Amino acid sequence: MRASATPVLAAWLGIDGEVASVEVGKRADLIAMKADPTQTDPALRTLHRVMKDGHVHRNDAWVR
DSSP states (O other), rough: OOOOOOOHHHHHHHHHTTTTSTTSSSSEEEESSOTTTTOOOGGGEEEEEEEEEEEEEEOOOTTT
């Protein structure tokens, strides 16, 4: 997982106890891709799953 400014901003906003890291009891929005987006431009075309507020969304049309 890549580091980002999210933890710093969440702490500044006072919500770091709810978001900014993947831990039990925290809210998270995640995406799963088959390709590394730092290595290839069309990596978003390999989107496989989306997790929004703890619910996994999958569209079989996304899976190629």
